[in-house]
Amino acid sequence: MSQLLPAARSDVPAIAPAIAPASPAAPPEPAAAVTTVPGARTAVVGLGYVGLPTSLALVGSGARVIGVDISPDRLDDIRADRADLLDDDRDRLRETLRAADPALRLTTAIGEIADADTVLICVPTPVDRHLAPDLTALRAACAAVVAHARPGQTIVLTSTSYVGTTRDLLVAPLAARGLRVGQEVWVAFAPERVDPGNDRHRQELTPRVVGGTTPDCTARAAAALARITPLVHRLSSPEAAEMTKLLENTFRAVNIALANEFADLCRDLHLDVTEVIDGADTKPYGFMAFQPGPGVGGHCIPCDPHYLLWQVRGQRREAPLIETAMRGIAARPRRVVDRIRELLAGAGRPLLGARVLIAGVTYKPGVADVRESPALEIIGELVRAGAEVGFVDDLVDTVRTPDGGTLHRVADHTDREWDLVVVHTGQSGLDEAWLRGQPMVLDATYRLAGLPRREVV
Secondary structure, X not given: OOOOOOOOHHHOOOOOOOOOOOOOOOOOOOOOOOOOOOOOEEEEEOOOOOHHHHHHHHHHOOOEEEEEOOOHHHHHHHHOOOOOOOHHHHHHHHHHHHOOOOOEEEEOOHHHHHHOOEEEEOOOOOEOOOXXXXXXXXXXHHHHHHHHOXXXXXXXXXXXXXXXXXXXXXXXXXHHOOOOEOOOEEEEEOOOOOOOOOHHHOHHHOOEEEEEOOHHHHHHHHHHHOOOOOXXXXXXXXXXXXXXXXXXXXXXXXXXXXXXXXXXXXXXXXXXHHHHHHHHOOOOXXXXXXXXXXXXXXXXXXXXXXXXXHHHHHOOOOOHHHHHHHHHHHHHHHHHHHHHHHHHXXXXXXXXXXXXXXXXXXXXXXXXXXXXXXXXXXXXXXXXXXXXEEEEOOOOOEEEOOOOOEEEOOOOHHHOOOOEEEEOOOOOOOOHHHHHOOOOEEEOOOOOOOOOOXXXX
16 A cells, blocks of 8 residues: 555564475466456555556456555545556546546445455555565555455465565465465465556566466466466466565666676776676677666665565575675665765865755656655765755655755756756756756766766766
């Protein structure tokens, strides 16, 4: 659900649950007879960056959808067309809500999931300030779904979490209610694959993986997901699917950390890291290009690998490569601040009192989302050092700094003189002609090679 409750440390076990043994791969068994088309009546629990696009994709497939979110404000934003969506999804949402008999019904009442044959759980799974899993929203959503589940339903968890979550939060509680999983209700894990703001990777074009508690659970969940994806890859268990999601995002984290490290090395050796990466990317095998930047933000890379590390530590094991990569990612915004200080000092200007503009504060271009954005930490460090900080971003009006302060977008950044402009996020409205006239630009995106006074991190 898009509204989060405060993190509750007591809600997170001190030691991660042991990984349940995965069922051996077996030939798919025929699904039990069903009286409805899989996914034709679906409840989506949580209407955030995953749940709302998923609901709209289901509507596009001809399904009728019950969209559940605990936040009335979120539902108001959706109804008022204030939700951050791709243009095609925005058009679909407007058309759907204007219909005489809308295929998407919005509600805060979790009990309405009883009307659905398939339930998808799409709630956020952040980490707390100690980098431990914050399972508050996930536990609440799963408990509510279990309480209102009925025989005949297929329940699919899509939220990234530790290995064993599906059994801990759905299978065991359903069994405690007396519902036989695999016979009366069917449970699976199918991790979300949503790339906000990227219409090249929309759900209708992206394969999904699914692992059910039984082969029949897998078959039913796969049939429901097949409505909105071109390919469903079946795995032997929920645990295999949970670990698949953790591998996907940990792979990205490790490679982003490596790209940032190469950026530092290339600058020390007076080389253009972008040229080097482009050169390596001509190799048709054994290489995948990742780009350096000011850090990582959003819902995945800064959070998901910590679910794996938390579980690994609970089993008294180590994952040194992942741990090192996550430390490097966490340190990247401070490296940007150090570079700002270096550049100002080279120009004879102390950081105290320096006028610094941050261009772009969202965690990625084209998305009005500042969750875990490196810009927030960079702004906070600069403010604490006494700099006069402003920001410009067409998608964001205000940001909360780590010290609890509020910073408003500069109304007209071209009317002021800036000692340094930091290009943090390359939004489409960024005026490169104006940047060319600035005394110093720190290009943290590594994508503005043509600027005359450009520096990189």
